[in-house]
Amino acid sequence: MGAIPVISVVGTSDSGKTTLLEKLLPELKKRGYRVATIKHDVHGFDIDQPGKDTWRHAQAGSDIVVISSPTKVAMIEKLQKELSLDEIVAKIQGVDLILTEGFKRGDKPKIEVYRAGHRPELLCSPEELIAVASDTPFDIGVPCVDINDAVSLVDLIEDKYLTTRERDTTS
Incomplete structure (x- = not known):
């Protein structure tokens, strides 16, 4: 099995x-794919609640805190510098596709979400894009799909990135 395809949803x-x-996620799941998502937050975030055990572990000096239950696991790792998208992707296994929200300056193929009135032009060049999801048409040499048409976008993703991958038949 090759590298997991990564597609960034930007705008x-x-x-x-x-x-x-x-x-996109329910449509991909309906087709039997396992999908990971990565959200980029330039402002930072905090999922540890003050006073909770994992917060107390981190406050006491743990560099990595993992919380696990029968249905999910989360890892909180203190960083010296922000990880690159490739470094984050390297930590993910067992999925057919990784979708990111953000990372508009990254080197992964992108679907740009564009709404008329938000910005006069696209953020990305056509060479970076696999599609534009928009409420207004574009003629830039890549597919322009209605912003609400998840089926067509997943068809495009499937044809370009997932046709040779194995599907999760347990879903």
Whole structure:
């Protein structure tokens, strides 16, 4: 099995990136694929709640805190510098596809979410894009799909990146 394909969903703030991912994921799952998502947050985040055990472990000096239950696992790792997308991807196994939200300056193929009125032009060049998901048509040499048409976008992803991958038949 080769490298896991990574596709970044990019766009300006409030363009609908999360909403598009919420539409792509069920369609991919319906087709039997296992999918990971990575969200880029330039502002930083905190998932540890003050006073909880994992927060207390980190406060006491743990560099990596893992919390595990019968249905999920989470790892919180203190970093000296931000990891590259490739370094994050290297930590993920057992999926057919990785979708990211953000990473617009990264070197992965992108679907740009574009809404008329948010910005006068696209953020990415056509060479970076596999598609544009938009509420207005574009003629730039890559498919332009209606912003709500998850089926067509997944068809495109499947044809270009997933046709030779094995599907999860346990879903």
